[in-house]
Amino acid sequence: MSRTLCFETICCENRELKNLSYHEARLNRTRHELWGYSDYWNLSERIVIPDSVDNALYKYRLSYNKEIEAIKWEPYTPRTIQKIRRVYHDTIDYRYKYEDRNELNTLFAQRKDADEILIIRNGLVTDSFYCNVAFYNGNDWFTPRSPLLPGTQRAFLLDSGVIREADIRESDLREYSKVKLFNAMVGWEDAVELGIESIA
Template sequence: MLCIETIAVENRQFKNLKYHEVRLNKTRNELWGYRDQWDLSAMIVIPDSVTHDLHKCRLAYGFEIDAVKWEPYSLRTINKIRLVYDDSVEYSYKYDQRPGLNQLFEQRKDADEILIIKQGMVTDSFYYNVAFFDGKKWLTPDTPLLPGTQRAFYLIQELLKRLL
């Protein structure tokens, strides 16, 4: 069983790296009992092939780093979202394989994305944490399946508020 971190890289710099390290080290401790703390900036070298454009670094890991893949980041266009309901879906850790989420995503029919409802609460979409704008402030559900790193950054910067 492997977990992943997908880290944005722009201008050949990692974005939100400390948030990824916190999640990765928490995952390693809780799933496998590892107590050491990985410093990803010392472990991953950005290759020369990565330009200043936005890229993503996909790090697969378990006991050690299994693979590191690099690719240009492409934004997804979302025109239609379908609500899907599942009271038992779990995604507390960012696993490499996610069959439960894949099954929910298959229910999207003609939509581009899904919005997952668990026990009557909005959680996440398939790819992203979600945020809603009420005309004055941005709000995010207090019930994400997996708290994202960008979400954590926005919450700490108070650019995003928890929707209780």
């Protein structure tokens, strides 16, 4: 399977790029660890916001390896999520934000009547298809310590003290009352929040 490209999805609102330093750090770490490149990309110097992008919410997608291979700007519309289906894969590896999402697509196809999936790996809760997740125990929000992909919004929320890390086993889900789904395009305040019973 070819994994020659990775990508970053960056939120742009009011013509401002969100959490850019987190995306920059992940991109440069990925380029170094996957391909051995030591040059550092300053994204604020490389990304030019076109005049066609107004103050609405836009998704900027950058595909890259040694160089930038493709960029795309598009208006963003949040997804509607009401039901989540647990799916299982003990060897899935998505530690880098690969363009190749075939394994994830296969899991997403198992969602049946649900809108989203919750991926369980070796008994541990990881991520959904599109988002990192956090769970509320009545006092605090906890995010899995071992996600498939440590997201930029997740890193920002951890640094801000909004969420904390924990090992969350599938059997632990009953101890939580709510689940929240968030990613680079969906900030904490706008994230989908559901009762734990929404996870089938």
